[in-house]
Every structure is written in C-alpha cells, then in structure tokens.
Amino acid sequence: MQNRATPPISLTGLRRFAAFICLTVGSLAAEPRRLSLWPDTAPLGGGQSEKVEVPITVHLPEPSQATGAAIVICPGGGYGGRVVEGEGHGIARWLNAHGITGVVLEYRLPAGNYQRPLLDAQRALRVVRAHAAEWQLDSRRIGIMGFSAGGHLASTVGTHFDAGQAKSADPIERWSCRPDFMLLVYPVITLGELTHGGSRDNLLGPAPTAELRDYLSNEKQVTAQTPPTFLTHARTDAVVPVGHSRMFYAALKAQGIPAELQEFPEGNHGYNGYQGKEWDAWQKRSLEWLGERGWLKPSR
Numbered sequence: 001m002q003n004r005a006t007p008p009i010s011l012t013g014l015r016r017f018a019a020f021i022c023l024t025v026g027s028l029a030a031e032p033r034r035l036s037l038w039p040d041t042a043p044l045g046g047g048q049s050e051k052v053e054v055p056i057t058v059h060l061p062e063p064s065q066a067t068g069a070a071i072v073i074c075p076g077g078g079y080g081g082r083v084v085e086g087e088g089h090g091i092a093r094w095l096n097a098h099g100i101t102g103v104v105l106e107y108r109l110p111a112g113n114y115q116r117p118l119l120d121a122q123r124a125l126r127v128v129r130a131h132a133a134e135w136q137l138d139s140r141r142i143g144i145m146g147f148s149a150g151g152h153l154a155s156t157v158g159t160h161f162d163a164g165q166a167k168s169a170d171p172i173e174r175w176s177c178r179p180d181f182m183l184l185v186y187p188v189i190t191l192g193e194l195t196h197g198g199s200r201d202n203l204l205g206p207a208p209t210a211e212l213r214d215y216l217s218n219e220k221q222v223t224a225q226t227p228p229t230f231l232t233h234a235r236t237d238a239v240v241p242v243g244h245s246r247m248f249y250a251a252l253k254a255q256g257i258p259a260e261l262q263e264f265p266e267g268n269h270g271y272n273g274y275q276g277k278e279w280d281a282w283q284k285r286s287l288e289w290l291g292e293r294g295w296l297k298p299s300r
Contacts, residue, residue, distance in 0.1 A: 032092075033058040037123045039170075042108065045115035052108065054120050056127065059092035059102040060135060067296045068138040070101035071183070072124045076148030079110055079117070079202035086274045087147040087185075098287055099296065101137060103128055107153065112205035114156075114216060121157045122177035126164065129175040141295050143227075144179040148240060148269070149199040151187020152218070155248060158182045158229070159221035181295060182229040183286050186237055186269055189244035190217045196240050222251035228258040230289045232282040234267035260289055 034057050041049040060066070075087035082088070084106060092102025105124045108116040125142060132139040146154025161178040168174050191200045191213045204212060214220055229252055233245040245261055252259035262285055267278035290296050 032089075033060070035127070037120060037127060043115070043119050044113060045119070054108055054123075055106050056124055057089065057092070057104040057106075058131075058135070059089070059096050059104070061096040061099050061101060063136070065096075065099040066101070066136055067099035067141075067298055068136065069099075069141040069143070069290070069295050070103060070128050070135070070137050071095060072103045072105055072121065072128060072142070072144045072154075072179070074105055074107065074121060074144065074146035074150030074153045076146070076150040078196065078198045079149045079152075080198065081109070082106060082150075083147070086270075087150065090274070091145070094283065099298075101128075101135060110203045112202075114203050114212075117153050117203075118156055118160065121153050122161065123172070125157065125161075125177040125179060126172045126175040130172045139175075141180055143181040143183065143290075143295070145183040145185070146187055147185045149188050149196070149203075151184040152189060152199060152203075152216075154179075154182055155184055155187055155189055155218040155229075156216060158227050159218045159223070178225070179227050181227050181290070181293070184229060184231045184245065184248070185282065186233050186240055186271075187231065187244060187248070188240050189219050189248045192217050194241055194243050194247075219247040219251045222248070222255055222257070224255050224257070226252065226255065226257055228293060230260050230262070230286050232262040232264075232286070234264045234269070234271065234278060236264075236266045237269045239269035258293065260285075 034055055037054040037056055041051050042054055043049050073088055073091050075083045077083050084104060088104040092104050095102040103124060105121060107120040110116045128142050129139045144154045144157055158179050163176045164174045166174055188196045188199045231245040231249055233242045235242050242263060249259055249261040262282055264278045271279040
C-alpha cells in the first residue's frame, strides 16, 4: 500500500480555520445562561417559604459590543402569566444588539401574594450585581424594564427597595436591589380606580385592604430616591389606560427625578403585536434616553 503524506495546510486554510474557531467560541460565549434565583426554597414573606425554582436567563452581548450595562426584564401577562418571548427573550436579544446585557426574569405568579413576584424581582437585581465582575458589568448601571403588569412589578421594585443587608449570611442579599434606572412600557401603575382589574386581583386577591392597594399603587410611593424613568404608552390603550403612565410621570417630576413620557396617538396595548412604527419608535427613543444619561458608555 502506498503511503500518502498529509498535504500541508496553506496559510489561507489556517486563516479560515482560525476564523471558524473564533466564530464558534463567540457563539458559545453568547449562549444564554439559565440560573436559579434562590438556592433551595423561595421566600413568601412572613418567614414562610416554598420549594420552587425561579429562573433567570442571562443574555450577554458580544464582548466587543458590551457597554457594561444590564437590564432585568419583567414580561407582562396580567400577573396570571408571563409573555416570556415577545416581552422577554426577544427584548433581551434586542438589548444585546446594542451592547446591553438582558436578564429575563420568570418571576413567580402571585396568586394573591404580592411578595412572590416582588421578592423575585428584588433578588434578580441583587444577583446581577453579585455577578457584575464575572459578566463584565458595571454594578452602578443595572436597570429594570417591565411591560404591562411586568411594568407594575418593575415600578414596584423602583419604589420599594433597600440597600441590602450587610450582615446577611447570604452574600447575594448584601447587595442593593435598587435599580439605577427604569424603562416602563405601557405599565400598570395604580391599583386604585383606574387599575387593570385582572392584574390587581391576581396580585392582591379579591378583597385587598385600602392600605395594601395604596402601598402598591406606585404613583403614591415615589420619593426623591426613586430611579430616573423612561415611560412609553399609547393614548388608545384600552387595556391599561395611558393615565397610569401619566400619574407616575407626574409623581416623578414632582420629586425632581429625571423622567420622560413618550405618548403615541395610536398603537393600543402591546403596540400592535410588538411591531410597527410605535414599537420601533419607543425602542429607538429609549436607547437614546439611556445614552443621553450616560448608562451606555463602554465598560472599558
């Protein structure tokens, strides 16, 4: 049998092989990471807990495009479900295209206990900050975004937060859960007369007290420490009236907090199925707003 020597690899071949390796490694690096928020059981408030997995999916941008900013994403669904693609992973991919890490939160549905989703969202902010060095993030540029009822959850985190528990045995709980900024897209804000009834009932149950309704009507909870906020809403929204965003915007301005409210004369709830001119316009303007305030500066 004749021996055949392996032909030498040309310089062009080496370059193609190197390019293939780089592309493969880059694709692997960009693969979303799924993590569990709570190590064993998830708290319910009042010292109670339940054994359940609460996942987050971390979408990291390509390292060459990374800005160091991250946004925890709270999908909508009336607190009875979660629209995890159109208002979750799809949003994370859009953020990645602009160098922003997107963290999709599959928060627990409240079933009448508002602390379920709130504790999850607060924990998500802490987890992202705890992993900031590993994920090449700036822990001072971690925001939150919410859609519809997810906007209520995001605005609740932005008005009900703490600086962390410095002496906690859990190192993640030592981090602050205050978002550095908020993006609220056709959000539920108030649980008063103008509220979205389904969201309120799912969150608080059928007969909440007036005190609890006020506590989670977030236009009433704005303080000077509430983060800067970008809001967007259509005046034709028949599901969650534009008055929700207007009330929150007015409360922010009354406290001197940087805020912007982008209103559209049409578009309805969900901006025509996450497409069209209103959908494109809020995405464009929200990125501009973030850039104007310095949150999208390169991390290095």
